[in-house]
Amino acid sequence: MDLDQTDMKLLKLLQEDATLSNKELSLKLHKSIAAIHERVKKLKSAGYIKKTVAILDRHKIGIGLISFSQVFLKAHTFEVLGEFEKEVSKFPEVMECYQMAGSYDFMLRIATKDMEAYHQFLRHKLAVLPHVNTVQTYFVLSETKSETAYHF
Amino acid sequence: MDLDQTDMKLLKLLQEDATLSNKELSLKLHKSIAAIHERVKKLKSAGYIKKTVAILDRHKIGIGLISFSQVFLKAHTFEVLGEFEKEVSKFPEVMECYQMAGSYDFMLRIATKDMEAYHQFLRHKLAVLPHVNTVQTYFVLSETKSETAYHF
């Protein structure tokens, strides 16, 4: 599927505000409602739009601490990497998991209630995984920018 | 505003799938449509739900490279920190900016088309900012988990 200018504008608008109705989009893009409806349906079924979600205020729901952990594994075989990824992805505290190029193996973005909850997570969940060698964690003091929308 | 069990369930459902209609939510939570409608309206106006957005497939829209940059500043006065945050937040490539506790000052999550685009960003935008001392960047090889929903 190839995207034209209208498709790209639709994606850009919807990743900022997915509550925009087809009618509102049709007015912004000077197309008919049916045309917008058809395009959005295609963008969803083709996987350009993976999902639409509500973004919550984490402080209000009691998520007070965000931390980034750099994880080094003991070995780097295909099996070890795969098993670590599988296990670490099961933890609800782990919101993002990336395999990295460079000096450490994985980068984790971890959300917990507070430092105590992070401590429990580290001791009883993360550090206990079989292939973990070392974990180095950095804590977020404040969040200046936090976007889900890509610029393309 | 205090949350009861129903409010928390609503938030958990909507941060996974914001396309759920009030009718569907009312069936899941065994309340009337009007009750759900009223609660969701309150959760939005009270700021629990900050926004609802479409999550795009970044590869499909040409965002091929995610990188994390650790930025060290030359000074740490209130003014220098604030000015850096203000300037770096303007760059569309910077999706997230965190002030960190520990050995570096800021952590940036950067999204670009490819390594060449990252290179241009570093040379002409990030490294040029007045207070930046050093930048250390790690590149993402693969994304194992990427969630926007908190577990609470």
Added chain:
DNA sequence: TGTGAAAGGGTTATTAT
């Protein structure tokens, strides 16, 4: 607050161009 019903608007499918 929660419920039920009524009015209005949006979504969706169908048709034709």
Added chain:
DNA sequence: ATAATAACCCTTTCACA
């Protein structure tokens, strides 16, 4: 691919418990 129509569903509001 777009435009127009109609049927349907959902959202929104209101009166009432």
